[in-house]
Amino acid sequence: MDPSQEKCRRYSSATHHSNSDVSRPSAGDADKVGSLLPSNKYERLHGSVSRELPVWTQPAMLSGPPFEDILYEKAQDEAIAKITINRPERRNAFRPLTVMELKRAFDYARDDPEVGVVIFTGKGTEAFCSGGDQAVRGKHGYVGSDNIGRLNILDVQVQIRRLPKPVIAMVAGYAVGGGHVLHMVCDLTIAADNAVFGQTGPKVGSFDAGYGCSMMARLIGQKRAREMWFLARFYSAQEAMNMGLINTVVPLEKLEEETVVWCRKILQNSPMAIRLLKSALNAVEDGHAGLQELAGNATLLFYGSDEAIEGKTAYLEGRKPDFSKFPRLP
Numbered sequence: 310m311d312p313s314q315e316k317c318r319r320y321s322s323a324t325h326h327s328n329s330d331v332s333r334p335s336a337g338d339a340d341k342v343g344s345l346l347p348s349n350k351y352e353r354l355h356g357s358v359s360r361e362l363p364v365w366t367q368p369a370m371l372s373g374p375p376f377e378d379i380l381y382e383k384a385q386d387e388a389i390a391k392i393t394i395n396r397p398e399r400r401n402a403f404r405p406l407t408v409m410e411l412k413r414a415f416d417y418a419r420d421d422p423e424v425g426v427v428i429f430t431g432k433g434t435e436a437f438c439s440g441g442d443q444a445v446r447g448k449h450g451y452v453g454s455d456n457i458g459r460l461n462i463l464d465v466q467v468q469i470r471r472l473p474k475p476v477i478a479m480v481a482g483y484a485v486g487g488g489h490v491l492h493m494v495c496d497l498t499i500a501a502d503n504a505v506f507g508q509t510g511p512k513v514g515s516f517d518a519g520y521g522c523s524m525m526a527r528l529i530g531q532k533r534a535r536e537m538w539f540l541a542r543f544y545s546a547q548e549a550m551n552m553g554l555i556n557t558v559v560p561l562e563k564l565e566e567e568t569v570v571w572c573r574k575i576l577q578n579s580p581m582a583i584r585l586l587k588s589a590l591n592a593v594e595d596g597h598a599g600l601q602e603l604a605g606n607a608t609l610l611f612y613g614s615d616e617a618i619e620g621k622t623a624y625l626e627g628r629k630p631d632f633s634k635f636p637r638l639p
């Protein structure tokens with residue numbers, strides 16, 4: 310088979326498993342895109358999703374003061390939460406207050422059983438996030454109203470990584486510095502065609518040697534990661550796409566539409582399967598923490614079984630548990 314035939318074969322094999330609602334760069338309406346792809350019975354049965362924009366509502370806060378630096382919204386009648394860094398005049402740079410609010414918001418999204426997927430974005434079209442606010446950078450990190458320096462965005466990175474629901478970065482404009490690391494720790498990245506990606510740390514006397522390096526090297530390879538960090542140059546959305554740094558690029562005006570389509574497609578699928586897949590994909594890379602996350606899910610599932618319930622019930626009834634009726638599977 311010559312290289313062009315092989316390319317053709319791979320394309321047709323890929324499109325056979327494609328999802329007709331999820332578009333590639335030239336996003337049109339779902340039916341148009343779908344008509345290019347082979348149809349199958351189960352796909353039709355499973356159903357397509359709407360491309361309508363959701364109605365965003367601001368839920369009453371569960372606790373704490375109103376947010377100043379972020380927005381927390383939920384899609385009306387849909388299991389989608391949206392968390393937005395709301396400092397467009399600073400290209401959505403984060404300060405300690407922003408980070409504390411992000412932590413609260415991601416906790417809300419995690420704990421809310423009505424939420425199945427989270428969109429993480431920046432206000433406006435100029436930037437997703439430009440990293441730490443350099444105006445408040447001190448000797449020990451970014452300084453808030455308590456005069457203490459913090460690098461607490463690292464906690465948010467871990468929080469996103471471990472949140473048992475998909476988090477999708479919706480990127481318009483700059484995703485640079487610590488903002489670039491934030492999109493990398495999200496499960497998926499959907500970029501507008503005006504998105505710009507890059508690390509700026511070495512230019513401003515900073516670096517993220519944690520996920521900022523390890524995650525990046527996993528995504529784009531060691532050589533590219535070194536290039537991205539050492540040169541601290543910026544990359545267009547298309548370049549980022551070609552490097553495997555993001556999932557898709559869409560016209561800016563279609564960004565939210567496309568992102569909610571991806572959310573809706575995910576929400577059609579089994580939430581437990583998605584949860585387990587996220588933790589399994591993490592486990593491969595996260596060592597003890599990854600294993601603990603995956604193992605927690607095993608316990609979560611086991612607690613619902615008759616076998617586990619027999620153990621608990623026997624204890625509460627003060628009798629010996631009878632595990633003899635449960636199979637010892639091969």
Ligand SMILES: CC(C)(COP(=O)(O)OP(=O)(O)OC[C@H]1O[C@@H](n2cnc3c(N)ncnc32)[C@H](O)[C@@H]1OP(=O)(O)O)[C@@H](O)C(=O)NCCC(=O)NCCSC(=O)c1cc(O)c2ccccc2c1O
Nearest residue numbers: 399400402439440441442443460462486487509515516517
């Ligand atoms: C993002 C830009 C490329 C955008 O350029 P553009 O020309 O479009 O806009 P301006 O430069 O004019 O910006 C408009 C306005 O916003 C202010 N601003 C932008 N970004 C920041 C920022 N990060 N901090 C503070 N202020 C910012 C800018 O000053 C303008 O204000 P005016 O008053 O003049 O209107 C470009 O803005 C840019 O390059 N920004 C800086 C990007 C950057 O270097 N970020 C920090 C990297 S280090 C980091 O993020 C970081 C954070 C952590 O918490 C870490 C924790 C642990 C380890 C490592 C960490 C880390 O590296």
